[in-house]
Amino acid sequence: MATPTLQVALDLLELDRAVEIADEAVRGGADWIEVGTPLIKSEGMQAVRTLRERFPGHEIVADMKIADTGAVEVEMAAKSGAGVVCILADADDAVIVEAVRSARKYGVRLMADLINVADPVSRSRELAALGVDYINAHVGIDQQMIGRSSLDLLRRLAGEVGTPVAVAGGLDAETASEAVAAGASIVIVGGNIVKAADVTGAARRVREAIDQPEIRPREEESQDAAIRRLFEAVSALNVTDAMHRKGAMAGVVSICGRVKAVGRAVTVRTLAGDWAKPVEAIDVAGPGDVLVVRNEGRTDVAPWGELATHSAENRGVVGIVIDGAVRDVDDIREMKFPVFATATVPNAGEPKGLGEINTEVACCGQEVRPGDWIVADESGVVVVPRERAYEVARRAMEVKKNEERIREEIRRGRTLSEVSELLKWEKRH
Numbered sequence: 571m572a573t574p575t576l577q578v579a580l581d582l583l584e585l586d587r588a589v590e591i592a593d594e595a596v597r598g599g600a601d602w603i604e605v606g607t608p609l610i611k612s613e614g615m616q617a618v619r620t621l622r623e624r625f626p627g628h629e630i631v632a633d634m635k636i637a638d639t640g641a642v643e644v645e646m647a648a649k650s651g652a653g654v655v656c657i658l659a660d661a662d663d664a665v666i667v668e669a670v671r672s673a674r675k676y677g678v679r680l681m682a683d684l685i686n687v688a689d690p691v692s693r694s695r696e697l698a699a700l701g702v703d704y705i706n707a708h709v710g711i712d713q714q715m716i717g718r719s720s721l722d723l724l725r726r727l728a729g730e731v732g733t734p735v736a737v738a739g740g741l742d743a744e745t746a747s748e749a750v751a752a753g754a755s756i757v758i759v760g761g762n763i764v765k766a767a768d769v770t771g772a773a774r775r776v777r778e779a780i781d782q783p784e785i786r787p788r789e790e791e792s793q794d795a796a797i798r799r800l801f802e803a804v805s806a807l808n809v810t811d812a813m814h815r816k817g818a819m820a821g822v823v824s825i826c827g828r829v830k831a832v833g834r835a836v837t838v839r840t841l842a843g844d845w846a847k848p849v850e851a852i853d854v855a856g857p858g859d860v861l862v863v864r865n866e867g868r869t870d871v872a873p874w875g876e877l878a879t880h881s882a883e884n885r886g887v888v889g890i891v892i893d894g895a896v897r898d899v900d901d902i903r904e905m906k907f908p909v910f911a912t913a914t915v916p917n918a919g920e921p922k923g924l925g926e927i928n929t930e931v932a933c934c935g936q937e938v939r940p941g942d943w944i945v946a947d948e949s950g951v952v953v954v955p956r957e958r959a960y961e962v963a964r965r966a967m968e969v970k971k972n973e974e975r976i977r978e979e980i981r982r983g984r985t986l987s988e989v990s991e992l993l994k995w996e997k998r999h
């Protein structure tokens with residue numbers, strides 16, 4: 571079998587950064603350079619021309635995702651220097667046929683992107699018959715975030731399609747190996763190379779993985795375990811960024827400084843200062859849960875203190891969030907237990923038992939339902955609706971990865987404004 575091709579996908583918005591990253595990726599062993607769809611939308615065909623000039627020895631792939639006017643769009647990309655042009659597999663046959671005619675005329679190859687195709691095997695056969703050169707088993711970035719897998723798609727095509735098959739969608743060194751073993755001849759990697767601080771190192775790891783595929787047995791992981799693993803690896807900031815800057819509680823701070831809590835919410839609504847329900851909730855909670863207490867928003871009386879914290883810790887509870895005050899702060903700090911509150915106050919109320927456990931509560935500006943996920947650290951507390959938890963956790967990890975490259979570019983001397991291109995992307999009115 572021929573050595574698989576490594577295609578690096580430059581899904582960036584800015585050409586200078588893309589050229590720099592492409593250069594580093596090529597040094598790590600990337601063969602083909604893909605001008606990603608976001609880059610084409612941001613910089614137009616100039617991105618294809620520039621990369622063609624800067625990398626004369628490498629194939630340039632224009633990820634046009636063509637949906638209409640097949641001939642014209644292939645012509646644009648071909649005349650700008652692309653050798654491979656991407657079209658949506660789902661485009662009408664009329665578009666595909668025109669794109670193929672144009673590709674033949676300008677001496678370029680067509681890659682059909684299976685993103686969102688209902689019957690990938692029969693569509694791939696149809697596309698091959700229409701003259702498409704490569705099939706790309708691609709699961710898009712938004713689809714990856716809800717758990718779709720490009721390897722699953724690739725495996726469905728194995729042995730069914732005559733044309734060379736590419737694969738794209740969240741691949742890294744480990745999954746790139748699996749992709750080659752599953753029959754991919756072109757392995758496309760975007761984020762896991764271009765977002766790395768060390769792009770060359772990341773590309774090299776994928777290169778080695780596809781040249782000498784090594785399949786390690788994968789451990790099964792439940793969705794809950796994956797959510798927890800991802801949330802534990804990111805910050806509360808990454809999580810709110812992933813939620814379009816939403817979900818953060820207002821005015822609640824960490825009592826113990828640098829601590830972190832990740833878990834599902836057990837909610838408590840209590841009459842101000844009535845500490846019976848918060849303490850009873852410890853027995854309702856299980857290991858890995860976070861108690862979220864609404865104390866009517868009052869800060870003059872504490873429904874929580876050191877003894878409750880001890881009891882919660884023993885039970886395996888991993889954090890407490892109080893829309894209200896806490897006391898025994900010195901003892902809690904010694905315990906380094908993650909307690910988040912809006913205030914501290916010495917006096918407790920009485921255990922009268924007025925309130926509810928595990929009903930919806932409004933806490934510091936956020937609705938919290940039992941089972942919602944809480945991610946809390948020194949910057950504050952973020953609530954993630956339970957039905958979106960997996961997607962948000964995946965997106966938060968992407969935010970974190972993205973920041974790795976930005977941090978590296980700042981370290982090299984660019985300003986944050988330059989890296990983020992703030993002026994270019996100011997909203998026009």
Ligand SMILES: O=C([C@H](O)CO)[C@H](O)[C@H](O)COP(=O)(O)O
Nearest residue numbers: 579607738739740741759760761
């Ligand atoms: O085609 C892509 C996507 O639709 C954005 O344009 C990506 O290039 C492709 O998914 C590869 O990127 P990663 O999924 O980040 O590896």
